Amino acid sequence: MKYDISKATAPAMPNLGKGTECIKLLLSQASKSMHDPFVPMFFPILGAHISGSEFQYPDNSWKEPTGMMANLVAHSGDNKGQLSTLANAICRDFRQHDEAEEKKLLEWQKQKQTEPDNKKKTARPDVFFRFPPSNTTNAAFIQNAMALEAQGGLTQYFNLPEVEMADRLCGGHKQVSVLLRNVYDRDRAGALRATADGVTGNPTIRACFTISSNPDSTRKFYKYELTNGTFGRMVFSYKPRGNREGRIPRLGKYSDEFYQKLDEYLARLAICKGRYIIRPLNKLIDKLAEDMATMADLADDDLLFEISHRSLVSGWKAGCVLWVLNNQVWTKSMGELVEWLVYHDMWSKMAVFADMLKDGDTSISEVVKTGPKNMLDNLQDTFNEQQLEALRVSVGKTQDGTKRQLRVWMSRGFVEYSCQTGLYSKTELYLKGKS
Numbered sequence: 001m002k003y004d005i006s007k008a009t010a011p012a013m014p015n016l017g018k019g020t021e022c023i024k025l026l027l028s029q030a031s032k033s034m035h036d037p038f039v040p041m042f043f044p045i046l047g048a049h050i051s052g053s054e055f056q057y058p059d060n061s062w063k064e065p066t067g068m069m070a071n072l073v074a075h076s077g078d079n080k081g082q083l084s085t086l087a088n089a090i091c092r093d094f095r096q097h098d099e100a101e102e103k104k105l106l107e108w109q110k111q112k113q114t115e116p117d118n119k120k121k122t123a124r125p126d127v128f129f130r131f132p133p134s135n136t137t138n139a140a141f142i143q144n145a146m147a148l149e150a151q152g153g154l155t156q157y158f159n160l161p162e163v164e165m166a167d168r169l170c171g172g173h174k175q176v177s178v179l180l181r182n183v184y185d186r187d188r189a190g191a192l193r194a195t196a197d198g199v200t201g202n203p204t205i206r207a208c209f210t211i212s213s214n215p216d217s218t219r220k221f222y223k224y225e226l227t228n229g230t231f232g233r234m235v236f237s238y239k240p241r242g243n244r245e246g247r248i249p250r251l252g253k254y255s256d257e258f259y260q261k262l263d264e265y266l267a268r269l270a271i272c273k274g275r276y277i278i279r280p281l282n283k284l285i286d287k288l289a290e291d292m293a294t295m296a297d298l299a300d301d302d303l304l305f306e307i308s309h310r311s312l313v314s315g316w317k318a319g320c321v322l323w324v325l326n327n328q329v330w331t332k333s334m335g336e337l338v339e340w341l342v343y344h345d346m347w348s349k350m351a352v353f354a355d356m357l358k359d360g361d362t363s364i365s366e367v368v369k370t371g372p373k374n375m376l377d378n379l380q381d382t383f384n385e386q387q388l389e390a391l392r393v394s395v396g397k398t399q400d401g402t403k404r405q406l407r408v409w410m411s412r413g414f415v416e417y418s419c420q421t422g423l424y425s426k427t428e429l430y431l432k433g434k435s
Helices: 021-027 032-047 082-090 092-114 138-150 165-170 173-184 215-221 256-270 279-299 302-325 332-359 385-394 399-411 428-434
Strands: 053-056 069-074 156-160 207-213 235-239 274-276 415-418 423-426
Touching (some): 021 256, 032 069, 032 082, 032 156, 032 207, 032 302, 032 332, 069 173, 069 215, 082 092, 082 207, 082 256, 092 256, 138 156, 138 165, 156 165, 165 173, 165 207, 173 207, 207 215, 215 332, 235 332, 256 302, 279 302, 279 332, 279 399, 302 332, 385 399, 399 415
Parallel strands (some): 069 207, 069 235, 156 207
Antiparallel strands (some): 415 423
């Protein structure tokens, strides 16, 4: 495993090499301190530009790069607002389209007002929006999803500057979990709806989201979503409070040259159609799945293992987007970035929510909450069962699980047992993997 998510500091992003030029282009418009936190946020915005394509996941299912959701978590005044400027830049094509569609609606509304009440009203024009406003209601969201499905399955993208805005979009906080899960799983809206214009349809929900929030509001918002699957489906990107610097962050200039290069990448996303299997990416995800299981076994943490499943899917979707951006060619640097995205998501979740996952506490201190510990690292190279038992108790685990944990470690080849001494020893394979 390349990264340790139990540390208070975030995993360092790898150097962006060949195949990640679009990400470097976008980062050129952001202040340096926001580079690492912003990278995971780019993929839902970029992924919304791909329609009509499916990619085969390692389990042989076919998935679209829609349903990508990421939540940027940073303290107030810590430059989260730069993300909205970048989102508007990436979605410049969406904005231009939506402005034309809005004019059609306004003309229709004016025409309706001039028509006599005793005559049949002119039908609402067939319009659809790619980048709806953040205050969109749930009814408008579903209506737009129907229109986008009629256009061949396009994706709508939302940028929510505050996490509470999701309540309005989902029709209330109790519906947040259902809608976000439908979005992630590319599921249908769930039911037919009666309106003044008749009965609406039940469209497949294709949407991507980026959300910005501070740690307190984030923890309160997801308090009841930590164990129902919603939490795992959302990618989190956490930026801890940094040092006090007496320098105003510099923003991008968004020159014509920048937009020209960006449009070239967006064109690659727009023309991507068909079904694809990215074998190097799938091989990487299989390897990362093994790493996640190893990490969970070393920490004896079932919840960590469960959360990792969807972090892998989200990282894989980001890899699909990178592959399209790079003219459908895979590189080593792209693989390194995908691996970091998975670990950064896991680290962010543990950093913001570790204590809540453990005991339901909703308060937050200035100290970053650390993730699950590798208990084998906290033992001597040779140890006995009682020492592991004491360690488990010290980290809040039960004594009863000690024997099972030792059996798992032995089956994975992490430790071996000596009948003569009654001691367990770390294997050469495990020690080599840690070096």
